[in-house]
Amino acid sequence: MTTPDHAQANHTYPPTAAVPPAARRALFADDRLGMGNFLDRVRDVHPAPREPYLWAVPRGGTPEDAHPLSLDGITRIRDAYAAWFHAAGVAKGDPVAVYLDDGIGYFLHYLALSSLGAVPALVNGRMPAPVAADYLARMGAVGVVAESGRLTELRKAGGPGTDRLHFAVDAAAMPNERTADSRLPVLFPYPHADADPIMLCHTSGTTGAPKAATFGHRQFFLGKRERLLSFPQADEGNRLLTALPQSHSAGISYLMTATLLGLPTMVMADSDGASVRAAMRAFEPTVVAAFPQTYVDLASLDLAGWGSSKVHTWINTGDSAHEAHIRALVRYGRRPDGKGAYLPGSRFVDGLGSSEMGMALFRKVSEPESEDYGRCVGVPIDVVDEVTVLDDEGRPLAPGQPGRLGVRTPTVTPGYWNDSRRTAQSSFSGYWLTGDVVSQSEDGRIFHLDRIPDVIRTAHGNVYSLPMEEVMLSVAGVADCAVIGVTDPETGRQAPFGVVRTEDGGPEPAELLDTLNAALTAAGQPLLHGAGSTELPLGPTGKVLKRRLREDYASVLTDAITDGAGGARSKAALARSRPSAAPYEAPKSHTKTVEESA
Structure with a gap:
């Protein structure tokens, strides 16, 4: 049973911590403001630092379990953590790994370590322990803070990633308050110069071993100062729900924005669609920020009556989102028309970015009336x-x-x-x-x-998977999909193969393949040489691991598939045995070679 949008939640989320316009303008004009000092800068000008503005929902928890946090409360935790790290010998320039369940803990440890001039290295909790241990070794981490279970797994993984650590502390053992004998450095918080590193965030690892991208005090703040004046404000009735992975630079960036604005914000540790929908019902956000996989989940759910009526903006970053999922979401909510009234439906702000870009550098806004898609x-x-x-x-x-x-x-x-x-x-x-x-x-x-690395190099030229996936997602019964290159037995090169996750009760690939290829033909896209059905493997940040799919399906067109083969391949349908599967013809404008880079 759904709950109406106007239902009262157990918590209230008043904008009493909103940063006043004059204070926002002062921060905007502060040339020294950056990613290493924003907490203390906003506290200096805030009239109500004791009022909560963040509500942190723990892993497996509900909105009723949300823990409220104010500027003063966050600062106390920051200082307590910093004193512990200082006593452990952490100094300026030391990389310290933070390896947690997703959620607010990453933000708090980021603030503590950067306040010492150290370099917090945020490691997504979904990263397997052996991969994390190797990453810590390559990074040269001096210590790690993690939940006890992850510490055990790291020790089992062994190797230099754990052998060279000066300390490995259970996150639950970290003090939230300073004790009488705790000490901070004489110069605290550390005064960052523009070029000082303030954080390391790893890449998704979808194309190889994760890499540690460096973020600087000034560099990471560039392009974000404008949010002080342009982002939806608390005093205009806005609320932000963030389901971004808080171990990612985007998660830290939007919590920085919420802090500078005093914007009521619910911080999710769980980013699946059902958890986010439940949080929407309780929190009634006007803005939702997430990675694409959350929107894949939300698009398959009925959001009517689940706190969607006030949403005016969905923010997506990382990989760009799919048209089918955008269209499913913008039909909810309402948008300001610029004249004091509202239009039905919301807008979807899609931002293509990467860890290395520092932020989403390409922006596209879609509304219910939009037709400008095609990737x-x-x-x-x-x-x-x-x-x-x-x-x-x-x-x-x-x-x-x-x-x-x-x-x-x-x-x-x-x-x-x-x-x-x-x-x-x-x-x-x-x-x-x-x-x-x-x-x-x-x-x-x-x-x-x-x-x-995902370009499909056929005997007839290069095939690009993302435009094909857009078309496939428009086919009824397809919930999600990935197109990969597999060995073509006729040419020895690659051929496009579709891996499809169907909606509950949806058809098998053998029933869908003709329909998929008909849709691809109508859109002027290459044909699939086959299709299989399996759960799509996801990396730590929710991106589909196409390299794993390529390994699983590498020889699917060359192996004899029998009813008793079992596994994902037993559900594969091959286009080469079907008269309706025309030979692949690459679009003439898409035949240049783009070789894989390191």
């Missing part, structure tokens, strides 16, 4: 100096030609921690190479075609 991720935001599309030799390509995306912007990471060679290889002539394959239209819009 369009919009245009660069103001902080971007220049965008280019390059071929494999570094030459700029004409509009419509697919190639490597390069950006020039001051928000780009200073580099990969302890990996100067990879840092040097990730740029070309001043452009940061994002690892994406895109094309650019005559009017400057960017269309996202693929990640470089």
